Amino acid sequence: MDKILNALIMKLAYEKKYYRNNMNITEMISKDHLKLSKPGNEYEQLKIDLMKCKKCDLYKTVKNKVIGYGNRDARIMLIGEAPGANEDREGKPFIGRAGEKLTQMLGYIGLKRDDVYITNVVKCRPPQNADPQKEWIIACNEFLDREMEIVKPKYILTLGRFASRVILNMELTMGQFSGNHYKLENGIIVVPTYHPSSLLIQKGERKEITRKKIANDLKLLKSLMGENNG
Ligand code: URA
Numbered sequence: 001m002d003k004i005l006n007a008l009i010m011k012l013a014y015e016k017k018y019y020r021n022n023m024n025i026t027e028m029i030s031k032d033h034l035k036l037s038k039p040g041n042e043y044e045q046l047k048i049d050l051m052k053c054k055k056c057d058l059y060k061t062v063k064n065k066v067i068g069y070g071n072r073d074a075r076i077m078l079i080g081e082a083p084g085a086n087e088d089r090e091g092k093p094f095i096g097r098a099g100e101k102l103t104q105m106l107g108y109i110g111l112k113r114d115d116v117y118i119t120n121v122v123k124c125r126p127p128q129n130a131d132p133q134k135e136w137i138i139a140c141n142e143f144l145d146r147e148m149e150i151v152k153p154k155y156i157l158t159l160g161r162f163a164s165r166v167i168l169n170m171e172l173t174m175g176q177f178s179g180n181h182y183k184l185e186n187g188i189i190v191v192p193t194y195h196p197s198s199l200l201i202q203k204g205e206r207k208e209i210t211r212k213k214i215a216n217d218l219k220l221l222k223s224l225m226g227e228n229n230g
Pocket of ligand 1: 080081082083084087092093094095096098099120
């Protein structure tokens with residue numbers, strides 16, 4: 001009898017706490033996480049804030065919001081476009097086929113995934129993997145900025161034209177971006193290259209040209225890192 005009474009009291013307290021405050025499940029979890037998160041742990045706070053984000057409509061259709069992942073002390077940050085189906089399911093960036101290609105690209109210049117921090121311009125999977133829209137990019141900008149503040153990379157490798165355009169604020173094509181490097185006002189060196197999925201989509205000679213351009217961009221990144229002693 002005591003057990004039933006206790007369970008009833010707990011249930012009532014729970015309902016009073018959450019439902020009477022008109023909180024939904026996400027807010028409820030976030031609020032409790034907030035209490036548990038260590039003060040000053042900016043990355044944990046960022047995850048919590050992302051979980052709560054409703055700045056655009058994408059939150060309505062995702063399974064998981066995908067925050068960046070990897071080495072938060074890395075000198076290099078990789079920035080892609082937006083999560084795909086695999087990333088949406090697992091909540092981690094670049095874990096599908098494009099992610100495998102990305103791992104190979106890193107290996108080409110002797111880097112492992114643990115050596116870098118990997119994120120996306122847009123943190124929620126767009127429906128049908130649509131191209132990122134301006135409103136989604138703007139909504140997510142705060143999270144990307146905060147990731148940069150946390151990781152403080154010296155180098156950024158942008159993957160594909162969307163990420164390159166967002167980071168460099170230039171409306172160039174990937175063909176125009178590739179082969180060059182840029183210095184942001186805050187001193188970060190940006191090397192734009194093709195998105196790894198282009199190696200999955202393209203065929204024949206076109207794919208071979210892209211592969212060579214990616215190889216050159218990666219060598220450029222490596223040589224810039226060497227010039228600056230990492
Ligand atoms: N493509 C991206 O741009 N990001 C991912 O996380 C996966 C695929």
